[in-house]
Amino acid sequence: MYFLEDFPIGERIETGRHTFGAEEIKAFALRYDPQGFHTDEAAAARSHFGALCASGWHTVAYSMRFLVQHRDRLIAAARQRGAPVAAWGPSPGFRELKWPRPVFAGDTVAYATQALETRRSSSRPGWGIISSLNTGTNQHGEPVLSFIAAVFAECREK
Amino acid sequence: MYFLEDFPIGERIETGRHTFGAEEIKAFALRYDPQGFHTDEAAAARSHFGALCASGWHTVAYSMRFLVQHRDRLIAAARQRGAPVAAWGPSPGFRELKWPRPVFAGDTVAYATQALETRRSSSRPGWGIISSLNTGTNQHGEPVLSFIAAVFAECREK
Numbered sequence: 001m002y003f004l005e006d007f008p009i010g011e012r013i014e015t016g017r018h019t020f021g022a023e024e025i026k027a028f029a030l031r032y033d034p035q036g037f038h039t040d041e042a043a044a045a046r047s048h049f050g051a052l053c054a055s056g057w058h059t060v061a062y063s064m065r066f067l068v069q070h071r072d073r074l075i076a077a078a079r080q081r082g083a084p085v086a087a088w089g090p091s092p093g094f095r096e097l098k099w100p101r102p103v104f105a106g107d108t109v110a111y112a113t114q115a116l117e118t119r120r121s122s123s124r125p126g127w128g129i130i131s132s133l134n135t136g137t138n139q140h141g142e143p144v145l146s147f148i149a150a151v152f153a154e155c156r157e158k
Numbered sequence: 159m160y161f162l163e164d165f166p167i168g169e170r171i172e173t174g175r176h177t178f179g180a181e182e183i184k185a186f187a188l189r190y191d192p193q194g195f196h197t198d199e200a201a202a203a204r205s206h207f208g209a210l211c212a213s214g215w216h217t218v219a220y221s222m223r224f225l226v227q228h229r230d231r232l233i234a235a236a237r238q239r240g241a242p243v244a245a246w247g248p249s250p251g252f253r254e255l256k257w258p259r260p261v262f263a264g265d266t267v268a269y270a271t272q273a274l275e276t277r278r279s280s281s282r283p284g285w286g287i288i289s290s291l292n293t294g295t296n297q298h299g300e301p302v303l304s305f306i307a308a309v310f311a312e313c314r315e316k
Contacts, residue, residue, distance in 0.1 A: 032219035061190035098251040
């Protein structure tokens, strides 16, 4: 489990993959993003997207799920080898959330995270902030989402 | 239904309200943000939040739902009075997504949108981009989420 100093800057780590089925696309969108191209195949066919596609909030939610599961795997691995487990704090926020292409029903998105930089926090001694680029890429290798996350992490050197 | 020129710059428009129940908080988080303080009351009580609270992706998803419903009400009202209905395009993205405070089980969030500025698109003649500040405020008047959205809208003056 990474302390601030341990993050592998620049290394792209795949966190998980998900294939978006038509039923879950519609169920999510009916509740959270009720636009025709997310909730109905016929309306989607008439839209500028041309086919049913997932809400961007749905595709980014999987990004969070896989980030949490990735962190939990790091914690489990650290515990197994008796290594200290660093605390990760809340996120001050996210920046530059983009959905450059739609995710159509049946598409498989590969999610990845890449640490961009770390810096020590001036307001919170013993802690720092990691900025990471989080991405989703479809089965054709095309980017479908990206955002920059900032998360607090404990420093090894206090 | 607003053309680019019609957006009421600076006017705060409440789009909807939602009270977050414990069961839906846990159901969303189990799927999309499986962290203990979102999925389990006892784990949440031991966390730095102190009580069960909603995933930020859950609270922001309602923001989208209410924005879509607000737009649909504007479209319906324009049609009813025989006014032309402007097209709104896809969103190039969102910026500065922040969750300044947790949303606890039982909290009611009031969602609002406020147009900040409009500008004509250089790449897409006859269209422009609206930037809007979207917020959520809890029953104590405290901000719980905010983000800046950019959305394409048709111009009245071509």
